[in-house]
Amino acid sequence: MSVVVPTRPRATRSAPPAVPRRNGRRAALSGWLYATPTAVFVVALFVVPLGLVLVMSAARWPLLSGFRGWNFPDNYAKAVGNRFFVDSIVFTLKYTVLATVLLIGLGLGLALLVQESTRWKGLLRTAILVPSALGLASASLLFYVLYSPLAGPLSPLMADLGATFLGTPNAALWSTLFLIVWRYAGFYMLLMLVGLQGIPTEVYEAARMDGASRLQLFRHITLPLLRPTLALTTVLCVTGSLLAFEQFYILTKGGPDNSTISVVQLVYTVAFQGQNDLGVAAALSVLVLGVLVLVNVLQLRAFRRPDEGP
Amino acid sequence: MRGVRGRSVRTRAAVGVVAALLLAVSACGGGGGAAPGGGEVAEVGPDGVDDGATLTLWARDSLETQTNLLVDAYNATHQNKIEVTIVPNDDYVTKVGAAAGAGGLPDLFAADIVYVPNWAEQGLFQDLTANIDRLPFKDTLNEGHMSAGTLEGSSYVLPFVLDLSMLFWNKDLFREAGLDPEKAPATLEEFAAAAKAVQALGKPDTYGTATGLNCGGCLVFTWFPSVWAAGEQVMNPEGTESLLASSTATRVYDTWRDLWASGAVLPSSQDEAGPTWTAGFTSGQVGLMPYPATLLASAQETVDVGVAGIPGPGGGASTFVGGDGIGVSKDSTKAAQAWNFLAWLMTEDAQVEVLAKNNDVVSRSDLAANAYASADPRLVTINEVAAEGVTPVARNFQQAFNAPTGPWLTLVREAVLGPGTAVEQNNAEITAVLGQ
Numbered sequence: 001m002s003v004v005v006p007t008r009p010r011a012t013r014s015a016p017p018a019v020p021r022r023n024g025r026r027a028a029l030s031g032w033l034y035a036t037p038t039a040v041f042v043v044a045l046f047v048v049p050l051g052l053v054l055v056m057s058a059a060r061w062p063l064l065s066g067f068r069g070w071n072f073p074d075n076y077a078k079a080v081g082n083r084f085f086v087d088s089i090v091f092t093l094k095y096t097v098l099a100t101v102l103l104i105g106l107g108l109g110l111a112l113l114v115q116e117s118t119r120w121k122g123l124l125r126t127a128i129l130v131p132s133a134l135g136l137a138s139a140s141l142l143f144y145v146l147y148s149p150l151a152g153p154l155s156p157l158m159a160d161l162g163a164t165f166l167g168t169p170n171a172a173l174w175s176t177l178f179l180i181v182w183r184y185a186g187f188y189m190l191l192m193l194v195g196l197q198g199i200p201t202e203v204y205e206a207a208r209m210d211g212a213s214r215l216q217l218f219r220h221i222t223l224p225l226l227r228p229t230l231a232l233t234t235v236l237c238v239t240g241s242l243l244a245f246e247q248f249y250i251l252t253k254g255g256p257d258n259s260t261i262s263v264v265q266l267v268y269t270v271a272f273q274g275q276n277d278l279g280v281a282a283a284l285s286v287l288v289l290g291v292l293v294l295v296n297v298l299q300l301r302a303f304r305r306p307d308e309g310p
Numbered sequence: 311m312r313g314v315r316g317r318s319v320r321t322r323a324a325v326g327v328v329a330a331l332l333l334a335v336s337a338c339g340g341g342g343g344a345a346p347g348g349g350e351v352a353e354v355g356p357d358g359v360d361d362g363a364t365l366t367l368w369a370r371d372s373l374e375t376q377t378n379l380l381v382d383a384y385n386a387t388h389q390n391k392i393e394v395t396i397v398p399n400d401d402y403v404t405k406v407g408a409a410a411g412a413g414g415l416p417d418l419f420a421a422d423i424v425y426v427p428n429w430a431e432q433g434l435f436q437d438l439t440a441n442i443d444r445l446p447f448k449d450t451l452n453e454g455h456m457s458a459g460t461l462e463g464s465s466y467v468l469p470f471v472l473d474l475s476m477l478f479w480n481k482d483l484f485r486e487a488g489l490d491p492e493k494a495p496a497t498l499e500e501f502a503a504a505a506k507a508v509q510a511l512g513k514p515d516t517y518g519t520a521t522g523l524n525c526g527g528c529l530v531f532t533w534f535p536s537v538w539a540a541g542e543q544v545m546n547p548e549g550t551e552s553l554l555a556s557s558t559a560t561r562v563y564d565t566w567r568d569l570w571a572s573g574a575v576l577p578s579s580q581d582e583a584g585p586t587w588t589a590g591f592t593s594g595q596v597g598l599m600p601y602p603a604t605l606l607a608s609a610q611e612t613v614d615v616g617v618a619g620i621p622g623p624g625g626g627a628s629t630f631v632g633g634d635g636i637g638v639s640k641d642s643t644k645a646a647q648a649w650n651f652l653a654w655l656m657t658e659d660a661q662v663e664v665l666a667k668n669n670d671v672v673s674r675s676d677l678a679a680n681a682y683a684s685a686d687p688r689l690v691t692i693n694e695v696a697a698e699g700v701t702p703v704a705r706n707f708q709q710a711f712n713a714p715t716g717p718w719l720t721l722v723r724e725a726v727l728g729p730g731t732a733v734e735q736n737n738a739e740i741t742a743v744l745g746q
Contacts, residue, residue: 063407064432084715149578150586159577166581253583253714255524257723261715272404274709274716274743278411 050289056282063276075283079270082280084258088266095173095262096241102181103237104230107188114189115196125193129186136183140250143179147251169259172252176260179247188233195229196222231303235296242292263288356444358650362389365648366416369394369470370402373420373634376471376604376670383664384654390647392418399584403708410434415639417648420470424530424707426458426635427549431705435459435466435637441649442468445656450676454631454701467635468652469673471604471665474629474696475531477501477621478591478606479598481614483508483516487597494618497625498536501598502565502574508597509574518574520596521566522587523726526719527712530702531630532600532620533722536562538700539622549704550745554721555737561623563725563733570726580727583714603692604633607669617688619695629699671696710743717743 058072079085114124131139145151147165149158158164165175203221212220223230245264248254254261254269261269267288271281369377374396381392395416397405403425409415410432421429429435442448442465452469459467481491487507495501505518522528534544540558545551553559569575576590590596592609600620601609609615619627636655638648654660661672666682671692678696683689704710711718721736 062432063403064410064429064434066411148586149581150576150589155578164578164581253524255583255714255719256581258715258720269713269715272407274706274713276403276407276708 053282053285053289056278057286059279061277061279061282063271063278071279075277075279076287078277078280079283079287082266082270082284084261084266084269087258088261088263091259091261092242092244092263095177095244096238098173098177099180099241099244100234100237102177103184103188104233106181106185107192107233108226110185110189111192111196115193125189128189131183131185132187132190134183136246137250139179139183140247143175144251147175166252167256169256172256172260176247176251179251180244184237188237191233191236192226192229195226198229199225227303231300234303235299238295238299239292242288242295356441357653358441358648359646360389360650361647362391363644363647365390365392365418365644365651367392367394367651368397368402368406368416368419369634370399370420370422371396372399372602373471373473373604375607376665376668377420379664379668380471380655380660383660384651387659388650388654390650392651406434410640413641415641417639417642417644418636418651419639420634420636421467423455423458423469423631423633423635423701424704424712426467427461427703428705428708430459430461430466430637434640436640436642436645437464437466438468438637438649438652439463439465441653445653447656447674447676450674451656452631452673452675452696454699455633455635455673458701458703459635459637467637468656470634470636470655472631472671472673472696473633474603474631474671474692474699475535475600475620476603476606476629476692476695477598477618478601478609479504479616479618480508480591480594480596481616482594483511483597484616486513487511491614491616494616495598495621497621498539498562498565498623501621502569504598505569505574506572509572515595516597517576517590517595518597519569519599520576520582520587520590521579521599522582522584523579523723524581524714524719525584525587526714526716526722528582528584528587529722530711530718531602531632533562533566534700534702535600535620535628535630536622538628539620539626540624541622541626545702545704545744549702549707550741552710552737552740552744554718554740555734558623560725560733563722563730565623567726567730602632603629604670606688606692615688617691619691619698627695627698629695631696631699631701704744706744706746709746710740 057075058070060068060071060074062068110128114121114128134142146154149155149164149167152158154165163171166172199222203225204217207217207221243264244262245268248260248262248265249268252260254265263284267281267284269275270284271278367377367381377394377396381394385391402422406415406419406421406429415434421434445451452472455467455469455472456465459465477494479491479494484491484504487504487510489504489507495504501519507518508516509518521532537544537554537556537559542556542558543553544559545553566575570580576596578586578590588601588605588609591599591601592605592612594613603617606615606617619629621627636652638645638652642648656674658677661674661677662680662682666672666677666680666689669682669686669689671689672678672680672683675697678693679690683693710716713719717736717739721733721740724730724732724736
């Protein structure tokens with residue numbers, strides 16, 4: 001669940017300081033020099049690959065033989081016409097809603113719990129955060145073994161129940177969600193904790209003096225003041241979930257019966273497992289990118305405080 | 311002033327980005343567009359060049375043992391040195407694809423024989439026709455592999471390691487179940503009866519048979535032979551039309567459907583996507599199953615194994631002649647040295663003293679009756695069945711059969727685990743993918 005934070009060029013329209021022209025030119029030059037390292041990285045690691053994907057999406061580009069001439073907009077038509085296109089979108093949305101509700105809810109709940117408890121604070125925090133130290137792919141492999149009806153330690157249990165963790169579409173979805181909650185709950189708890197600690201205690205004290213109940217404190221102080229944190233966590237969580245790949249690639253491979261194909265997995269499948277068509281895969285990626293940008297803009301706007309203006 | 315200068319810099323930056331992009335595009339296009347060469351290899355002698363060059367070789371992990379044995383033997387007796395990279399099976403196409411686009415393929419690379427027709431067509435291999443034609447034993451090379459590697463009269467690959475699917479049975483479990491441990495089931499019906507007999511033992515953690523119901527590659531490898539054994543085909547000769555809704559194919563699905571319903575199949579087979587599909591047999595938990603012959607050496611460390619061809623409905627026996635072909639990549643600048651390895655690979659030294667010694671099948675039919683094979687009757691069986699085996703050829707094989715989202719997997723799962731009423735429709739779906 002890595003998130004690329006788009007760097008937005010800051011459009012400062014402030015008036016130039018009234019200084020001699022030579023100085024101004026030098027300042028501008030040093031400004032460009034300061035900006036160069038970032039600019040080089042952004043161009044090399046973000047703009048160029050993005051451009052390449054755009055080019056690919058408008059070209060006939062088989063995996064094994066490279067550029068074979070332009071064919072815009074055929075790739076987009078093929079991407080939308082893929083027999084798993086709609087299924088994968090529906091599944092990804094379902095997964096995103098579930099994962100976001102679970103992670104934000106649990107993250108906030110755990111953060112409140114950890115903040116309240118005094119005695120076990122250190123231990124609790126560590127215990128919940130430890131899974132975050134494990135890479136998602138490693139965690140998925142760990143759960144692959146745990147869920148395996150052949151080699152896993154839970155196989156006797158599965159034999160008794162007559163069901164397997166990844167055997168039916170719903171079981172596979174929930175088993176994957178469990179892995180994600182296990183892996184990320186601690187991370188979101190930490191973000192929430194930082195947000196909670198940023199709320200001044202004076203506000204709580206004042207409210208308590210006014211006789212506010214616990215629920216009132218939570219609804220009218222914690223939640224509103226946690227708004228920036230909630231915005232950040234939801235953006236992270238929604239973006240990450242929409243881009244879910246490793247967990248499904250390793251745990252379910254899109255199965256059983258093609259029920260757990262996420263959008264990114266569809267991109268991977270089209271590119272590397274059969275069709276080997278980078279053009280169509282790139283077209284799918286561009287569509288996903290567009291949707292992500294839109295979703296993030298809407299989210300950030302929705303979480304903006306009313307007094308912040310446009 | 312400021313504004314104007316800013317814009318011009320921005321324009322320059324944009325021009326730079328566009329230039330970089332064009333460069334990247336042309337680099338990729340150039341690398342991929344190179345026509346398969348071939349002149350260089352043909353000019354050297356029949357054995358290539360052995361001058362101490364370092365060659366790179368990629369193979370997938372399914373054939374790791376054989377690859378290492380072969381390369382170690384070659385390195386020990388030649389000036390040239392080969393460096394091996396073993397790639398996990400699932401990542402192999404990704405890795406080769408990325409390298410092909412970037413012009414970074416190794417000198418030699420093995421390819422699952424079912425992908426070879428497509429890869430040769432895409433120009434990943436250099437033309438070896440002239441060299442192969444000069445081999446005195448050319449006509450004895452495995453026919454399935456050679457035809458898969460031949461495109462419009464040009465040959466691009468030689469057989470690297472043959473992997474046949476054979477029926478393996480656990481002799482101890484056969485004995486316990488009152489079956490003759492030395493006699494193979496002669497028909498698919500007898501196969502099912504034997505599986506049920508082992509299941510009827512009621513031993514904990516012991517099952518009649520096993521398969522990989524979520525692994526298209528495993529199912530192709532183990533179930534196609536049952537259709538061939540009955541004298542039928544799975545595709546038309548061009549590989550553009552699927553014939554997997556025939557009555558014979560349906561009988562194969564029905565047999566497995568019945569086995570699954572009666573509980574004689576290892577339960578984890580339902581979700582098995584490939585990584586552990588052979589594990590149950592090796593640990594002695596499975597009575598009999600179609601199995602990769604390359605794993606005979608490792609399976610017999612733990613289990614007393616019997617080996618036979620895979621039977622079809624009503625009798626017959628066949629096998630899937632799988633495994634990998636190997637060729638010289640389009641990006642290799644040491645084609646003459648790479649050919650030296652390939653020429654050695656086809657010699658008796660490599661085929662008999664390395665492959666046959668490790669209980670593997672040889673790629674040359676004139677070496678089938680070698681000293682190691684005749685010492686073990688199971689190897690004689692494997693070599694005999696190999697001659698009747700089939701290597702299916704289709705351009706879109708991977709997409710139709712191996713891909714986890716492919717229509718073949720949908721067909722099998724519906725026919726065995728589902729209601730079993732949509733075979734015709736799913737078969738049409740396979741044809742649609744094959745014909746693309």
